Amino acid sequence: MSVAAPTTPSAADRPAAPDARKATRRRRSHLLVALVSLALGLYVTAGLWENPFRHGVADNLGDQAFFEWVLAYGVHLLQHGGDPFFTHLMNVPDGVNLAANTSITVYAILFAPLTMLAGPQISFVTILTLNLAGSAFAWYLFLGRWVTPHRVAAAVGGLFAGFAPGFIAHANGHLNWTSGWIAPLVLWQLLRMRDQRHWVRNGLLLGVLLALGFSIAAEGLFFTALAGGLFVIVWGLGKPNRAETRALLPKFLGSLGLTAVVAGALLAYPLYMHFAGPQTFKGTGFNQRHYSEDVASYFAFADRSVAAGLGLGNDLAPNPTEETSFFGVPLMLLMIGSLVMLWRRAGERRRATLRALIVVAVVFFVVSLGPRLRWFGQEEPIPLLYALLQKLPLFDSALPLRFALVLVGVFAVVLALVVDRLLASSRKPSQKRAMTAALALALVPIFPLPLLYRERAPEPTFISSGAWKQYAADGGTISTLPFAINVAADGQRWQAYTMARAGDEFRITGGYFLGPDVQGAQGPGRIGALPRQTDWLFLRAALYGYIADLDNWDRAAARADFQRWGLTAVYLPDGEITGPEGPLFRQAVEITATDLLGPPEHVEDALVWRIRPGVDPLDR
Template sequence: MSRPAASRAVDLTVIVPAYDEEDRLAPTLEAIRTHLGSTEEAVTWELIVVDDGSTDATARIAEAAAADEPRVRLIRTPDNRGKGHAVRTGVLASRGRRVLVTDADLATPIEELALLARRLDEGAAAAVGSRALPGSRIAVRQHAVREFMGRAGSRLIRAAAVPGIRDTQCGFKLFDGDKVRAACAESRLDGWSYDVELLHFFRRRDWEVAEVPVRWAHQPGSKIRPSAYPTVLADLVRLRWHHGDRARLAIPLLYLLAAFVLYGGLWGGLGHAYLADSGSDQTQWEWFFAVTADNVAHLRNPLFTHLQNAPLGVNLMANTVMLGLSVPLAPVTLAFGAHVTWAIVLTGGLAVTACSWYWLIAKRFVRSRWAAALGGAFCAFAPPMISHGNAHPNFLVLFMIPLIIDRAVRLCEGERPTRNAVLLGLFLAYQVFLGEEALLLAVTGLLLFAFGYAVADPDAARAVSGRLLRGLGVAALVAAPIVAVPVGWQFLGPQSYHSVLHGEVGNNPMALLEYATRSLAGDDAKAAALSVNRTEENAFFGWPLVVLSVIVVVRMWRRPLVRALGFTALAAAVLSMGRNIPLLGTDKTLPGPWRMIGDLPFFESVIESRVAMICVPALGILLALACDRLATRRLRSERERSHRLLGWAALAVAVLPLVPTPYRTVERVPVPAFITDGTWREHVRPGRTLVPVPVPSPADVEALHWQVRADLGFAFPGGYFNGPYGPDRIGIYGPEPRFMSELLRKVHETGKLPEIGEQQRRAFRADLRFWKADALVLDPGVNGAPLREAVTALSGQEPKKEGGVWVWDVAPSH
C-alpha cells in the first residue's frame, strides 16, 4: 500500500529498504520515530519503508506503523528486485531536503544521524557512516571470514570505483536530497552495489562525500551471502562501463587483444607451434616451467636440479627461471603442460605490463587517459620489448617496475613512509624472482633519472632526498631476509658462477634510428646487420621518434621532469653503445662511458645493448606528455589549431611505423615415439642417464623437449643453461666441454668423421662413466649418418632402431 506524497518538501526523509524483515522492522521503525520526535529542533520528516517483494509479514508491520503515524509511508514492489532497486524507488518518491538511507536492522543506531548531519552542515553533499575509520566503535563483530571478505571487497571497490572511501557498504548514509534524487534517476544497479554507484556518481560530479566514524553492531540475519560477491564484481564492471569510464576497461582490453593478436600463431597451435625467431629459447623456457612445477609438486628444492648437466646439475637460481611466475603457475603447468604456461606468460605478461605502465602514467604524469594509454602501450610494445617477446619473458614481464617506481615516489612525497617502504621492499624482493637483470636496469634508469632531476631542480631534490634514503633503507631491510638464501645459493651454491662471458655487444648508433624486424616499417636485413639476433634488437626506435622526442624535450624544457626524462633516455642510449662507440662512416671508435661501469659487480654480466631498454619508459612518458598537451590544451586561434594538427601528425609519423607485427611460428620438431610411448624406460635405469647424440648444448636443445614430454623421467648430460667454467668459475652458456660432447658436436656441424682410435675410445668410456650413461640415442636428422658411424666406432657396437631413433645400450660395457 502506498500513500500519495504531498508536494510540500520536508526537512528529512528516512528510507528503510526491507525484504523479509518481520522480526526486526517494528522495533527499527519505533526507534526512528522516537528519535525524530525527540529532537530539540523542529524538523519535518517522513519515513518511507520500501517492501522489496517480501514473503512474510514485513508489509503488514509497515502498514500498521503507517496507520498509527501519517508521516510513515509504505511503498511495495511486486517482486524481489534487490536492495538497490528498493533504495532507488524510495529516493525517487522522497520529498526530503536531506535523505537518510538506513538498513532495517539498524546496525548503526539512529542517534548517529547527528554526526552525519553535521558534515552536511559543513558543506558535504553526502556523509557515509564508516566502520573503518579511527573513532568508529564496533560493539559486535561479524564472523572472521565475513570480515575478511568485507575488507577485500572494500579494497576492490575503492580501487575500482570510489577511491578514498574506506567503507562504502555500511548501511547508514545521509545525502543532499536533490543530489541523491539526481543520482538515483541515472542509477541502474539493483543489487548490493547500489551505494557504490551512488557514491561514484557523486565523485564524478565533484560533490564532496564525507566519511564519518559511527557506532555499529553486527545483527544476525544478514541477507548478503558469499554467493553474492560474484554479482557485486559483475556490478562493478557494469558500473565502470556505463558511467563514462569505458576507457578504464577498454584500454586494458585493447592491450590484451593486441597481445593475443601478436601471439595468435602460438595460441592457434598450442603444443606444436614454435616461435620462429626464439632460437633455442622457447624450448629452454618450457623446460624451466616444467622443472619448477615438478620440483613444487614433489616438494624438492626449486633452486636446483640434476635433470640437465648430469651428474653436476644446474643452479636454477643462477638461471632465469622466473620463480615469481613459474611457482604460482605450477598448477597450470602440471594440468595443461609447459607450452600453455609459456603462452600465458608471454601474452598475459605483455598485457599486464602495459596496464601497469598505463596506471602509473595516468596517476603520476598526465590527465588524459588516452595519452596514458599511448604511453603504456609504448612501454610494453616498444621494439626492444617485442624483440625480447620472442624468447625472454624476464624482459617482457615487467609489471612490477611501475609499482616499484610509484612506491619510491610516495616515499619522496612523505606519504605513510613506513608502510610504503615496507611495500617497496616486498616489491623489490618479488622482482628478484621475476628477473634480476631487469631490476638492475630499472635501478640504473632510476639513478639516471634521479641525477637528471637533481640537476634540473636541486631544491626539490634536496627536499625529498632524506625521506627517500630513509625509506630505501627500510625497504632494503625488508627485502634482504627474503632474498638472502636464494641469492646466496645463486652466487655461492653448487654450479654457481661469477660473471657471464658474452664479449662486446654494444649498440651501433644506427640501431637507435632504424626499425626492428617485427616493426611495421621494419627491414629484416638492416635489423640483422645491427643486432646479434632477433631476440636482442635492443633499440630500433626509428629516426622520427628520436627527432620527435628531442622536439618534445625542447618545447617542454621548463619542466624539470621533462629534462630529467630527456637526460635518462640520452644517457641510457649512449651507455648501450658499449665500451667502443663506432664513428659512423669510418672504421674508428670513441671510448664509451660503459668502460666506467662495465667491470663493476653485476654489470659485468649485462649485455650492453640491453641498456637501451631504459630508454623505453622515458620515451613512453615523453610521448604521453606530448599527447596529453595536444589533447587538453585550450586553443585560442587558428594558428594553435594548425599546430595541434601538426603535433598529431608528428605523433602518428613517429609511432605508427613502430606498431608490432604478429610473431611468426613454425611447426616444432616431432618428438620420437621412443620418448612419447615410454620405450626409453626399457633402456634407462633409475639414477642413470640417457645421452642424446649429439650431447645437448645451447645450439641443440631438442633433448629438453624430449625430457618434458617424458614427464622429466630421465636425466641427461649437457644442456642449455648458464653454469661455471674453469677454476675461476666464469659463467658460460651450456656445460663445460668434454671429449665426447666436442667430438660429436664437430661431426654434427661438419658431417665429417674424425679418426677414431683407442685413445678416443678410452676418453669416450670415461665420459660415459662420468655421466652414468645407460643408453645413447640418436634421432636421424642433419648429418645423422656420420654421427651414427662415430658412435658405433667409439662404442664398438651396432645400434638398434627403436621408436624412430638409433639406440646404443652402453650400461654393460663400462
C-alpha cells in the first residue's frame, strides 16, 4: 500500500497508519531475506568468483563446460540466428539435439549480453549464484503467502529449501537443477487457481510458467508437476475439502485446459524436437539402477556440509553432484516428530493438508529408491515402485534419486509450520528453548560449505587471438586433441569462448552432450558422440598415457574419420589438458599425434597439424 507524503510538520510527526507500518516491515523483511540469500549464494560459490576464468567446479568440470557452451550459443543465436534446439556446431557432421539435452534456452538468451561482455565463465557463476539465492527467496515468499504469517518461519523454510544439501550438491555444475525457484512459482500459480474469479488469467499464466520452466529445467518441472498434481488430488479428496473441490472443479479444469493450450503452443516445436527430432534418443545415457537413492543416504550427511567437514561424511552417492537427499539423522527425526506433533494438534482441514504433504513425501521417497532397494551401498533383490515406472515415457529419461529433491520442498513447509508454532505458542520458556535447540541440532550440521574448485587450463592464445582462422575459414572444422568429451572438454570450452566474442566461429568434432547410441536412429541415450577409432586413439593417450604402436589399420581409420568430420586442422595447446581429476597426459597425446600426422607447426602457444582438403595428411 502506498501512503501519501506528509505535507506539514504536524503530519510528519503523526504516526504512520497500521497498514503502512505493516507494509514497511514486510518490505524490510523481504529485503533482509533477499540479502541473506544472496550472501549465502556468494559464500557457496566464493571459490569460483575468486577467478571465474580459471576456476571450475572440482567435481563436475564437464557439465560446467557444457553449460558455458550453451550460454555462448545464446550469443551465437542473437548474432547469427539459428535453431535454439539443434546445432551443427558440435558433433560434426551429425549435430546435437539441444532440446533433448539440458539447453537452458531462456538463460542463454537472457544472459547473452553479459556473456558477450564478460564471457560465459562469468555468466555461469552469476546464474549459479542467483539460482541458489533466488530459490531461497522464492520459497520464502511462497511459504509466507500460503503456509505461515510469520516471516521468520517463512525465512527459515525458504533458506533451507534454497541451500538444502541436494541443491548444494547440484551446484557442482548444474544450472538447471539449481533453478529451484521454478517450483515455488509454479506451485504458487497452481494454488491461485482456486480463485474462481480469475480462472482464465490463472490458466494462461500457469501455461507461460510451464513453458518457462521447461526451457530451463525440464526434469525439475516434471517433478514439480507430479508433486503438485498429487498434492492437489489428495487434498481435494480429503473429507473437509470435498464440497469445495466439487464447486471448484469445473473452472479448475477449464484453467488447466487453458494451461495446456498455452504451454502446448509455446512448446510445440521444442517438444517435437525433444521427442521426435533428429539426434534424439530414448531413455538416458545413465544407468538408472546406479543412480538410485540408498535408504541410508537420507540419514547421512553430504560432502559439502558442516557435519562432513567434521568427519561425518560418507560414500553413498554415485558422485558428489548427486547427493540429492543427505538430510542427516537429526533432521529426519525432527521431520518425523514434527509431523506427529502437527497432526495431533491440527484440526480436520489442517490434517487434510498434512495428509497430502505426507503422501507426496512417501511417494517420492519410494520412487527415489529406484527399481531395487539399496541399503548402505548394497542392492537387495527387492523390487520397488520404480521397477513399474522406469519404462514409461519421461520416467525412462529421469534419474530416480533426483526425485528425492521433492522432499526438500515438503521439509521446508514442515519447518515453516514448526517455527510458526514455536513463535505463536504459549509454551513455557524451557519448552521453547528445547524446540529451538532441536531445530539448531537438525539444521546446523547440514549448513553448506563452499563448493570445491580446481584450476582449468586457460584459453590458448592460438584461439583467443584468432590465429585459428587461417586453419578453419568460413566455419570449418578444427579440433583440439583429444577430441572434446565430458572427461576432456577443453575443446568445447575454446569453441564456446570464441562464440561468446560474437566473431567468426568454427565447428568441432565430438563434444559433451547426450545423443543416440545408434547412428541415424532414435536409439538409447549415450554420453557424447558415437566412438570412432581415432577418438579412442587420442583419448586413451590423454587419460592413461598410453602410446599406441600405430599400424596401417590405424592410419586408414584416421583417414576415414578425418574425411567424415571434414577436419581442416587439429591442435594441441602448450599448456595442460584439463581432466576430470587433474591434468591429463599431454606428452602422450603429442607423441601420438606426431607419429600419426608428422611434425606439427608451432603457432602462438599451440602445436597445429594442418589437414588440407584433397591431400592425404598421413602420406609422409
